[in-house]
Structure formats: C-alpha cells, structure tokens
Amino acid sequence: GQRLCLADKEHISGCGTYERNGYIYSTLAGVVNVVKEERSSIIEVHSSKGQGIIPAPGDIVTAKVTIVTQKFCKCVIKCIGDTVLTRPYRAIVRKEDVCATEKDKVEIIKSFRPGDIILGRVLPLTEVHTYHLSTAENELGVVIAYSESGVAMVPVSWTEMQCPKTYVKEPRKVAKVVPETVTVD
Amino acid sequence: MEVNVGDVVLPGDVIQAPNTNDKGKLILGPGLCRHMDEVLITTSGVLRKKGRNVYWVDSHRKRYVPVKGDTVVGVVVNRSGDTFKVDIGSSEQASLSYLAFEGATKKNRPDVQIGDIVFAKLLEASRDLEPELVCVDSYGKKGKLGVLPEGGFIFTCSLNLIRKILNPKCQMLKILGSEIPYDIAVGMNGKLWLKTKSIKETIAIVNAILTAEHLQHHEIASLCDDVINALKGM
Numbered sequence: 001g002q003r004l005c006l007a008d009k010e011h012i013s014g015c016g017t018y019e020r021n022g023y024i025y026s027t028l029a030g031v032v033n034v035v036k037e038e039r040s041s042i043i044e045v046h047s048s049k050g051q052g053i054i055p056a057p058g059d060i061v062t063a064k065v066t067i068v069t070q071k072f073c074k075c076v077i078k079c080i081g082d083t084v085l086t087r088p089y090r091a092i093v094r095k096e097d098v099c100a101t102e103k104d105k106v107e108i109i110k111s112f113r114p115g116d117i118i119l120g121r122v123l124p125l126t127e128v129h130t131y132h133l134s135t136a137e138n139e140l141g142v143v144i145a146y147s148e149s150g151v152a153m154v155p156v157s158w159t160e161m162q163c164p165k166t167y168v169k170e171p172r173k174v175a176k177v178v179p180e181t182v183t184v185d
Numbered sequence: 186m187e188v189n190v191g192d193v194v195l196p197g198d199v200i201q202a203p204n205t206n207d208k209g210k211l212i213l214g215p216g217l218c219r220h221m222d223e224v225l226i227t228t229s230g231v232l233r234k235k236g237r238n239v240y241w242v243d244s245h246r247k248r249y250v251p252v253k254g255d256t257v258v259g260v261v262v263n264r265s266g267d268t269f270k271v272d273i274g275s276s277e278q279a280s281l282s283y284l285a286f287e288g289a290t291k292k293n294r295p296d297v298q299i300g301d302i303v304f305a306k307l308l309e310a311s312r313d314l315e316p317e318l319v320c321v322d323s324y325g326k327k328g329k330l331g332v333l334p335e336g337g338f339i340f341t342c343s344l345n346l347i348r349k350i351l352n353p354k355c356q357m358l359k360i361l362g363s364e365i366p367y368d369i370a371v372g373m374n375g376k377l378w379l380k381t382k383s384i385k386e387t388i389a390i391v392n393a394i395l396t397a398e399h400l401q402h403h404e405i406a407s408l409c410d411d412v413i414n415a416l417k418g419m
Contacts, residue, residue, distance in 0.1 A: 168219075
C-alpha cells in the first residue's frame with residue numbers, strides 16, 4: 001500500500017506493484033527493484049521470502065488434477081510457465097471450458113482423471129482463492145496421464161491415450177505439445 | 186504358475202490361452218488383466234469360460250464395487266439441490282436426480298423422502314467419479330425400477346449368492362413362489378428387499394436364501410421343499 005512514485009511514461013509498474021489514480025503503489029512487503037530500459041524504468045517489489053509470482057489472467061500454467069465431478073474438475077497449479085512454484089494454488093476447470101467445440105456434449109470423465117498433469121490458460125479472476133482455467137485450445141489439455149494399472153500412457157489421438165502394458169485405451173483431452181527445437185536431418 | 190479353466194486360481198497366475206484363436210478376440214471378464222502378451226489373474230477364485238472366448242474369475246465378494254448397468258437396492262439418505270444421495274453399500278454414496286423418474290419434470294417432483302428404499306439402475310460408475318443412479322430406462326419407462334413400497338424387509342448377502350439365485354438354472358425363487366406369495370427385489374450390490382404377508386413367511390424365506398450360499402443347485406430344491414413343509418406345519 002505504500003506509494004512509490006508517479007506513474008508516467010518513464011515509470012511503469014512491474015510485479016509486486018499496481019497503478020492507481022496516477023501513482024504506483026506496492027502490493028508486497030519487500031525491497032524495491034528498478035529495472036532500467038532505454039527510455040523507461042520498471043518499478044518492481046521483491047518480497048524477501050518466497051516467490052513473487054502469482055498466476056495472472058492469460059498465463060499458461062501446469063496443474064495436477066485432484067478431483068473430478070460431473071460439472072467441473074478441481075486441480076492444483078504446480079508451475080506458471082517455466083517457473084516451478086514453491087506453494088501450490090487451487091484451480092477449477094469448468095465443463096464449458098474443457099473444449100472449444102461442442103461445449104454441451106463434453107463429459108469431464110472422458111477428458112480428465114485424478115492424477116493427470118494438464119496445461120491450462122488462466123481465465124479472468126472471478127472468485128477469491130480459486131483460479132479458473134481453460135483448456136479450450138489445441139495446445140492445452142492433458143500432457144501426462146497414468147492408466148488404471150499405474151503406468152504412464154502414450155497419446156494415440158487428440159481424444160485417446162493408450163497404456164503400453166495392458167494396451168487399454170482411455171479417453172482424455174490430449175494437448176498438442178509442439179517441440180521447442182526441431183532437428184533437421 | 187500356468188492354470189486352466191476350472192482351476193482355483195490366485196493373483197499372479199498366468200492363463201494358458203488357446204493359440205488357435207489368433208484371429209478372434211478374447212473377452213476378459215472380471216478378475217483378468219492383460220499384461221503385454223500374457224493374461225494375468227488379479228483376484229482369487231475359480232477360472233471360468235463361456236462359449237469360445239469369454240473368460241472370467243468367479244470370486245467370493247461381500248464389498249460391492251459399482252459397475253455400470255447393474256440394478257441395485259439403495260436407501261435415500263440425503264437431498265441436496267436437485268439430487269438425492271443414495272447409500273448402495275459402496276465406498277461413495279450414489280447420486281439420483283429428481284428428473285430420473287418416470288413422468289418427472291421440474292414442476293412435477295417425484296414423491297421420494299429420506300429413508301425410502303429405491304430400486305435403481307447404475308447409469309455411470311467409474312473409479313474416479315461418484316456413481317449415478319436412474320429409476321427409468323432409456324425409453325423413459327419405469328419398468329420395475331423406482332421407490333419400493335412400505336412394509337418390506339432388507340437384508341444383505343454376499344455377491345456370489347446374488348449371482349447364484351439370479352442364475353436361470355437356480356429354481357429357488359420359483360419353487361418358493363409357487364407355495365408362498367412374496368415380492369422380492371434383488372440388488373446386485375448384495376442387498377435384497379422382501380415383502381410377504383406375515384413375519385413367519387419373511388423369516389422362512391430369508392433363512393432359505395441365506396442357507397443356499399453353500400448348496401448345489403439340486404440340493405436347493407430339497408431345501409425349498411423343507412422350508413415350505415415347515416411353514417405349513419406351523
């Protein structure tokens with residue numbers, strides 16, 4: 001809540017700060033860090049203990065599914081982008097946000113199961129203490145899943161994954177993971 | 186250890202599957218699991234085979250694990266929003282929607298109270314989701330499902346006894362029914378609901394069913410005759 005400086009073209013609010021009424025205020029108790037760029041400087045506040053990063057709307061996060069019901073699934077956010085979090089955040093994926101197409105016909109039990117690792121995008125915040133995630137893109141969805149026998153499954157299509165030991169196929173909403181580096185022969 | 190059909194098997198045994206059926210499918214029932222190229226047993230019991238390619242393990246169970254499509258007898262324990270919570274003897278209570286009854290609409294609520302007994306069918310049952318019940322079939326008709334009338338008696342027995350008395354080869358229910366009029370609802374979750382005209386007849390039929398656990402089919406017929414004679418003599 002402490003006022004740091006004027007918010008103008010030369011001073012931009014970074015993480016740990018917010019802009020209000022033309023001034024930049026701090027949100028955390030910590031140390032001010034000024035990052036100088038060509039013509040402007042970013043004002044950040046770093047807390048002395050713990051990470052300063054929290055899920056922001058639009059971020060892609062990695063979450064683990066804990067509970068699945070008919071209308072939504074609860075999960076726990078483990079990483080934001082590339083940063084692994086020291087403390088988990090709770091999130092929900094609603095039935096309407098699982099798939100971009102055919103929102104009425106989606107069955108959550110055929111998209112996610114408890115224990116799956118999913119990639120999701122954070123939606124604008126509505127509730128306190130829980131984030132809403134969406135997997136309604138081709139690149140989002142289940143990345144790692146385990147079959148009923150506890151073995152890691154291999155994706156066979158956008159809607160199914162197969163266990164390499166029992167050859168049983170299980171339905172999931174599979175993410176299209178694009179490799180970062182492609183080797184050219 | 187390799188086993189054949191009709192043997193008593195333990196978890197970890199490997200089945201000797203016939204190799205001549207390479208083009209056909211092998212259907213693995215409860216108690217069997219495929220591991221790479223072998224078929225492993227996962228529950229202890231007797232290995233059985235039906236037809237050419239259906240195998241399963243007949244095991245002794247008391248604890249019910251919900252399976253999609255089973256008809257079960259349950260007790261309504263709670264109402265939350267527009268669903269009832271029903272206790273069917275499994276690890277989680279099942280949910281039964283208001284609209285899953287014949288002729289039910291949002292304005293026309295079914296007459297179901299806490300403590301009522303329902304005979305319902307499992308619509309969805311999975312390891313990770315709570316079981317869902319319906320009291321109406323896919324055509325919207327009630328059939329035999331729904332709330333059971335008052336004045337009945339509920340008792341539990343093991344799951345293999347349920348499968349035994351529902352087997353067409355078992356004549357027990359028919360023989361008892363020819364002399365003693367009764368109403369019965371057999372739930373695959375090990376619970377039976379029984380209604381007769383008097384307490385004596387109820388106790389006689391309950392005892393007859395429970396005693397049939399360890400009897401063969403031919404012995405069951407003589408058991409039923411004994412029970413009927415004893416009732417007439419009283």
